[in-house]
Amino acid sequence: MKDILVFLSPSRRDDLSSGAHCAIALARMHGAHLSALIADVETDLRDLPPEPDIRQVERAGAKPATSSERVARTAELVQSAATDANVSCDILQTENQPVSLRERMIHCTQVHDVLIIDARGPLDSPRKELVEAALFASGRPIVFVPPNTPVLAKGRIVVAWDGTRSAVRAVRDALPLLAQSREVLVVSVIDDKLFPIPHSGDALCRYLARWHVDAKFGTIHRETLNIGASLLACAQQADADLLVMGAFAHGFERELMLGSATRDIFNARIEIPVLLSH
Structure with a gap:
């Protein structure tokens, strides 16, 4: 970088x-x-x-x-x-x-x-x-x-993984940050689909290990939340400094049926930084 x-x-x-x-x-x-x-x-x-009232009075005549x-x-x-x-x-x-x-x-x-x-x-x-x-x-x-966010530290990063091209691109784009992190948690939301390649999350962790990234894989259920909210909640629960995810990974028809994690992020009031890659 x-x-x-x-x-x-x-x-x-x-x-x-x-x-x-x-x-x-x-x-x-x-x-x-x-x-x-x-x-x-x-x-x-x-x-x-x-503004405090006294400052409002003092600035009342000031030209913006x-x-x-x-x-x-x-x-x-x-x-x-x-x-x-x-x-x-x-x-x-x-x-x-x-x-x-x-x-x-x-x-x-x-x-x-x-x-x-x-x-x-x-x-x-x-x-x-x-x-x-x-x-x-x-x-x-x-x-x-987001506002009032501490500067990105060399701490914990959550990577959203679904085996799509955009997710792969996000991992590659985030490698300079991942390589300096203390810990990486790779997570997949598994409610809505089956992965075409079993154990791809573990394979991603092995790949990251070759970049000297300490990565672990886990799955989460979104239950009543949308996918974006689930990923944000996971990242906050993990006390992560950053959420990494692919953007607009699926076709328009699927987004209409199941929603879009990217739109979920756009519509959320995020509390930690989010890296999006298309």
Whole structure:
């Protein structure tokens, strides 16, 4: 992992999001370069704490910062934090570009190892369309980082395994993280289907062992939960730092009948980072 991309909304305060801190920490851990793509794609004040009354009075006459000013301020904060962490960093331009933000997102993600993006509750438009575009068109993994999340540690990782191409791709994309983890738990949700290759989870663990990854395999039942919620619950119960899973692994018809674990993640209020790979 040598080139990390983080997509950020401009900050409305003089601090950085969990996604930014995660990206800087990963870049430092892997000796990687960091690129930040900053764009104002939505207006959402729900995550901001209420201002004390006295500050509201003092700021009542203040002119709110424009989108361009907030983008510039966020760029300054990222550069400063990266410098403090001894991480090389550049800011990618989003304004005055000949292509749309969607195309810019795809192109930038294609030439980086991973895209890191903040996840503040269920994924809604227009952020959802940007994420789907990056997943389907870039060939690179995405890591969703929820608010107030500790920086990824060299701890425990849960890998969702169902023997599909997307699951294989997710494992391969996550290898730099898996190789530095303390423990990996490979899990399969077995309520809805039979695996075409018996014992493939154990075989995956043997493969990971050749990368010096301590991996164990287990199965879980989703029962009344959807698949995504089951995987998230498993990861939280295991006190994992990260959930790794394939994205949009099945055909449209099967998703209509049984649902999609990827959509489950999109609609969830995640509490740990999730790596998705298509």
